[in-house]
Amino acid sequence: MAERRGRPTGPTGPVVRRALQLLDAFSPERSAMTLSELARHTGLPTSTAYRMLGDLVDWGALERGEDGAYRVGLRLWELGSLAPRGLGLRELAMPTLEDLSAVTRENVQLAVREGTEVVFVERIAGSGAVPVRTRVGGRFALTATGVGLVLLAHAPAEVQNEVLDGEIPRFTDMTITDPAALRRMLAEVRTCGFAVSDRQVTCDALSVAAPVFDQRDEVVAAVSLVVRHGTATALSLSPLVRAAARAISRALA
Known part of the structure; x- marks a missing residue:
């Protein structure tokens, strides 16, 4: 399938791009991911991924379940519905x-x-x-x-x-x-x-x-x-x- 337009590339860059890399890691096949999986998929250091995931959870973009896995949060759905x-x-x-x-x-x-x-x-x-x-x-x-x-x-x-x-x-x-x-x-x-x-x-x-x-x-x-x-x-x-x-x-x- 064609690559999504605007998809962030590379493991380094501004904070916003790193956050987008983490969000972009999710897909229908990967709806729940652990910290290590997200770090491996994005190429970000585990410590960086952990810190940014915490910010994304606090804002509501992601949710962390009792199993420790991260999932897309309702805040993103709310924003997407406004497109x-x-x-x-x-x-x-x-x-x-x-x-x-x-x-x-x-x-x-x-x-x-x-x-x-x-x-x-x-x-x-x-x-x-x-x-x-x-x-x-x-x-x-x-x-x-x-x-x-x-x-x-x-x-x-x-x-x-x-x-x-x-x-x-x-x-x-x-x-x-x-x-x-x-x-x-x-x-x-x-x-x-x-x-x-x-x-x-x-x-x-x-x-x-x-x-x-x-x-x-x-x-x-x-x-x-x-x-x-x-x-x-x-x-x-x-x-x-x-x-x-x-x-x-x-x-x-």
């Missing part, structure tokens, strides 16, 4: 997302692009719907998910080149990793108005996504339905997804 791009978009989109979820009872997702990754702003899990690997606030490759393909198709040429010239991750045997094939797929997305990701992320999921436009007619987000493979076709889902995307676009305008 203007995700907040305004989510509030305007929620009525449409909830309607789409109620009608289909499937997974509904809303995402934006940040650099060379897709960031999920909202996800409504359908009752009994196919499990998905995404989560609110989570990042994913632009090349595999339905929303990612939509956002990549409408991204500037330099972003497309950076993504397609780099390493393209494979998640299943169905994941398309050939740059030429992906370029053809992106052109088709721009032509037909929706993207299809069929078993590219998990072996049992089909995703159909459509672009959300702002008042300047620029793509600012993508909305998708994710269903169990074999229960519906992309052509049957695309009108619902495109209608939802148009409704959100009107709300943004």
Whole structure:
């Protein structure tokens, strides 16, 4: 997966950068870490990491459990919820997302692009719907998910080149990793108005996504339905997804 924009590098530097290194060490796979693990992962001396972790715990950015492990604190969640791009978009989109979820009872997702990754702003899990690997606030490759393909198709040429010239991750045997094939797929997305990701992320999921436009007619987000493979076709889902995307676009305008 592409490296996150603005990620701090190197074990030395200003205090703020060292604090960001500690926070950046956490991930969905590393949601709880000990002092020694954090020091090893960041390259910071244990004494420095211990001192800075204490400050981060005092402020509320991190919490320390009875097991001695550190976890992300609620203070960061509170700050993250104030991000203007995700907040305004989510509030305007929620009525449409909830309607789409109620009608289909499937997974509904809303995402934006940040650099060379897709960031999920909202996800409504359908009752009994196919499990998905995404989560609110989570990042994913632009090349595999339905929303990612939509956002990549409408991204500037330099972003497309950076993504397609780099390493393209494979998640299943169905994941398309050939740059030429992906370029053809992106052109088709721009032509037909929706993207299809069929078993590219998990072996049992089909995703159909459509672009959300702002008042300047620029793509600012993508909305998708994710269903169990074999229960519906992309052509049957695309009108619902495109209608939802148009409704959100009107709300943004």
